[in-house]
Amino acid sequence: xxxxxxxxxxxxxxxxxxxxxxxxxxxxxxxxxxxxxxxxxxxxxxxxxxxxxxxxxxxxxxxxxxxxxxxxxxxxxxxxxxxxxxxxxxxxxxxxxxxxxxxxxxxxxxxxxxx
Amino acid sequence: xxxxxxxxxxxxxxxxxxxxxxxxxxxxxxxxxxxxxxxxxxxxxxxxxxxxxxxxxxxxxxxxxxxxxxxxxxxxxxxxxxxxxxxxxxxxxxxxxxxxxxxxxxxxxxx
Numbered sequence: 001x002x003x004x005x006x007x008x009x010x011x012x013x014x015x016x017x018x019x020x021x022x023x024x025x026x027x028x029x030x031x032x033x034x035x036x037x038x039x040x041x042x043x044x045x046x047x048x049x050x051x052x053x054x055x056x057x058x059x060x061x062x063x064x065x066x067x068x069x070x071x072x073x074x075x076x077x078x079x080x081x082x083x084x085x086x087x088x089x090x091x092x093x094x095x096x097x098x099x100x101x102x103x104x105x106x107x108x109x110x111x112x113x114x115x
Numbered sequence: 116x117x118x119x120x121x122x123x124x125x126x127x128x129x130x131x132x133x134x135x136x137x138x139x140x141x142x143x144x145x146x147x148x149x150x151x152x153x154x155x156x157x158x159x160x161x162x163x164x165x166x167x168x169x170x171x172x173x174x175x176x177x178x179x180x181x182x183x184x185x186x187x188x189x190x191x192x193x194x195x196x197x198x199x200x201x202x203x204x205x206x207x208x209x210x211x212x213x214x215x216x217x218x219x220x221x222x223x224x225x226x
Contacts, residue, residue: 004158033213033214035213035214042216042217042218042219043159043202043204043214043216044216045212045213045214045215046213048213056208056211056212056213058212058213090158090159092158098206098211098213101146101206103149103161103164104149104161104214105161106151106158106159106160106161107158108157108158109156109157109158111156
């Protein structure tokens with residue numbers, strides 16, 4: 001069974017630009033969560049989508065947004081990029097439950113560098 | 116405030132030298148504790164889920180245990196391929212805040 005896939009794997013952007021990252025969950029998984037990983041803050045929860053609806057949201061500014069499609073694939077968007085947005089963005093999927101109910105399986109991540 | 120603290124931050128062992136990694140947590144109403152392994156440049160790889168105090172799970176050279184305040188990841192006779200960062204995480208906000216991760220333990224096994 002294929003795992004979680006994320007595209008692109010690497011991105012370089014400049015301040016002020018916007019970026020869209022994509023995530024395809026494990027087949028049959030309907031919940032997709034996004035996390036940001038930085039050396040200073042570690043892994044931090046961004047948001048979770050289930051059935052095309054944002055179910056939970058972490059403590060990030062509104063520049064960070066996402067959506068989920070009917071096939072459970074998800075995208076996240078970061079607008080007006082800042083230097084501090086440089087990070088590894090990880091997507092995780094689970095069958096249907098959120099973080100408190102089921103194991104989440106992570107993709108390889110998209111490494112974003114903002115110059 | 117829900118918190119997860121891992122220790123030590125880094126650990127260097129000789130091949131075959133057993134040791135334990137610690138994950139202490141403060142969360143109301145534990146809904147599970149997760150252990151992941153992360154290799155450089157990759158996403159976290161799921162290892163174990165523990166749900167109740169006294170529970171233990173094993174996989175090859177790894178054994179995870181859980182008490183009411185902390186979890187241990189015991190590594191028996193490690194090999195160089197066990198070198199990685201080990202992360203523990205708990206669901207917080209009743210799961211509404213996703214997983215809260217510790218900063219991880221960076222483990223190096225020298226041949």
